Amino acid sequence: MNDTTLEVGRVTSQQKGTYTLLSLQGEFHARLTGKFYYQVQAAEELPAVGDWVSFKPLDNEQALIETVLPRTSKFSRKKAGDEAEEQIIASNIDYLFIVSSLNADLNLNRLERYLLLSWESGASPVIILSKADLCDNLDEKIREVETVAMGVPILPVSSYESSGIDKLSPYLAIGKTVALVGSSGVGKSTLLNSLTGESLQAVKQIREKDSKGKHTTTHREMFLLENGAFIIDTPGMRELQMWDGSDGISTQFKDIEEYAELCRFRDCKHEDEPQCAIRSAIEQGSLSQGRYMSYQKLLREIEYSKRRADKRLQSLERKKWKKIGQNRNSRR
Ligand SMILES: Nc1nc2c(ncn2[C@@H]2O[C@H](COP(=O)(O)OP(=O)(O)O)[C@@H](O)[C@H]2O)c(=O)[nH]1
Ligand SMILES: [Mg+2]
Ligand SMILES: [Zn+2]
Incomplete structure (x- = not known):
C-alpha cells in the first residue's frame, strides 16, 4: 500500500x-x-x-x-448547447456574489435567474450592484432590485471609487470561499483586483512564470486572498439555462406559491377558474404580471430540463446494463 x-x-x-x-x-x-x-x-x-x-x-x-472529495455546495448551470448535462461552475462555495452592473443594462430577469440557480447551489447569495459611480438614482435601482431579491443582501459598490468594498469583508473571512458570477463586463475581475491588491499580483506572477500568460477571465480560476479567504472569478456566461431549480423556485417565488395555496381549486391553472388567488392578486396589483410571467417561464424551463435529464439517466442506465450483459456473455 x-x-x-x-x-x-x-x-x-x-x-x-x-x-x-x-x-x-x-x-x-x-x-x-x-x-x-x-x-x-x-x-x-x-x-x-x-x-x-x-x-x-x-x-x-x-x-x-x-x-x-464530497462537495458541500456547487453552483451549476445546464451545459450550453443541446446536451442535457450539468456543468459545475464552482464548488464548495460559501457565498455567491451575483454581480450586476448599475449602468443602463441592469437586468432583473437575469438576476432572478442567477438567484434561482443560487438557491439550488447550497451557497448563500449576495447581490453586488457594481459601477455605483455610473448611477445617479441608486435608491430607485435598489428598490427595483428588492422586488426580486427575496431578502438577499444588496450591496452597491464601485471599484473605481473604492466605495462599498469594505461591506464585503464579512463574507471574505478566513477559510470561506466566494464565487463571483454575472454577465461579462459587469466588473467582476476589476472587483477581484480591488479586493486582492498585491496578493493577487503575486499569484499572477507565479502563473506567468509557468508561461500561462496574462490573467484574463477566459476560464474559471480560484485565488487565495492574503487573509485566507478563497475567491473564484468566472467568465461571463452568455447562456444561463436552468439545471435543476425545483427547490429554488419555491424559495425565489415564495409569494406566488403562497397565493396559489389560496386558490379555490387545488389544481388551479390560474387561467379562468373562479376564485383564483393569483389572478386576483395581479388585478389588485399586489403581484406584478411580469413577476408571474417570469415564474411561469422559469418553471417551464426547469420541467423541460428535468425531462431531458431523466432521459439521459435512462440511457446511461441502459448502457450500464448492456455492458454488464456483454461481460457475462464474454465470460461464458
Ligand atoms: N465606471 C466603472 N467602470 C468599471 C468599474 N469596475 C469595472 N469597470 C469597467 O468595466 C469593464 C469590465 O470590467 P471587468 O472587470 O473586466 O468585467 P468582468 O467581465 O465582469 O470581469 C472594464 O472596462 C472596467 O474598467 C467601476 O466600478 N466603475
Ligand atoms: Mg472578468
Ligand atoms: Zn389560481
Missing part, C-alpha cells in the same frame, strides 16, 4: 484535462489517474474549480488526482 503518499489539495483552475492544485506542499499540475478517468460516467463527476481532491504527487510539480 502506498496510499500514505496521498495528499489533499484544492482545484484552482482547469485546462482541458489538466488541473492546477493548491496544497500545503505548493502548486501542482495534475491529471486524473486512469482508474478515475475510466470510472467517470458524467461530466459532474470530474473535478471542478473549488473541489477538494486527494492526489499523489509526482516529480516536477506533477500529480495524479485519485478522487474528488
Whole structure:
C-alpha cells in the first residue's frame, strides 16, 4: 500500500484535462489517474474549480488526482448547447456574489435567474450592484432590485471609487470561499483586483512564470486572498439555462406559491377558474404580471430540463446494463 503518499489539495483552475492544485506542499499540475478517468460516467463527476481532491504527487510539480472529495455546495448551470448535462461552475462555495452592473443594462430577469440557480447551489447569495459611480438614482435601482431579491443582501459598490468594498469583508473571512458570477463586463475581475491588491499580483506572477500568460477571465480560476479567504472569478456566461431549480423556485417565488395555496381549486391553472388567488392578486396589483410571467417561464424551463435529464439517466442506465450483459456473455 502506498496510499500514505496521498495528499489533499484544492482545484484552482482547469485546462482541458489538466488541473492546477493548491496544497500545503505548493502548486501542482495534475491529471486524473486512469482508474478515475475510466470510472467517470458524467461530466459532474470530474473535478471542478473549488473541489477538494486527494492526489499523489509526482516529480516536477506533477500529480495524479485519485478522487474528488464530497462537495458541500456547487453552483451549476445546464451545459450550453443541446446536451442535457450539468456543468459545475464552482464548488464548495460559501457565498455567491451575483454581480450586476448599475449602468443602463441592469437586468432583473437575469438576476432572478442567477438567484434561482443560487438557491439550488447550497451557497448563500449576495447581490453586488457594481459601477455605483455610473448611477445617479441608486435608491430607485435598489428598490427595483428588492422586488426580486427575496431578502438577499444588496450591496452597491464601485471599484473605481473604492466605495462599498469594505461591506464585503464579512463574507471574505478566513477559510470561506466566494464565487463571483454575472454577465461579462459587469466588473467582476476589476472587483477581484480591488479586493486582492498585491496578493493577487503575486499569484499572477507565479502563473506567468509557468508561461500561462496574462490573467484574463477566459476560464474559471480560484485565488487565495492574503487573509485566507478563497475567491473564484468566472467568465461571463452568455447562456444561463436552468439545471435543476425545483427547490429554488419555491424559495425565489415564495409569494406566488403562497397565493396559489389560496386558490379555490387545488389544481388551479390560474387561467379562468373562479376564485383564483393569483389572478386576483395581479388585478389588485399586489403581484406584478411580469413577476408571474417570469415564474411561469422559469418553471417551464426547469420541467423541460428535468425531462431531458431523466432521459439521459435512462440511457446511461441502459448502457450500464448492456455492458454488464456483454461481460457475462464474454465470460461464458
Ligand atoms: N465606471 C466603472 N467602470 C468599471 C468599474 N469596475 C469595472 N469597470 C469597467 O468595466 C469593464 C469590465 O470590467 P471587468 O472587470 O473586466 O468585467 P468582468 O467581465 O465582469 O470581469 C472594464 O472596462 C472596467 O474598467 C467601476 O466600478 N466603475
Ligand atoms: Mg472578468
Ligand atoms: Zn389560481
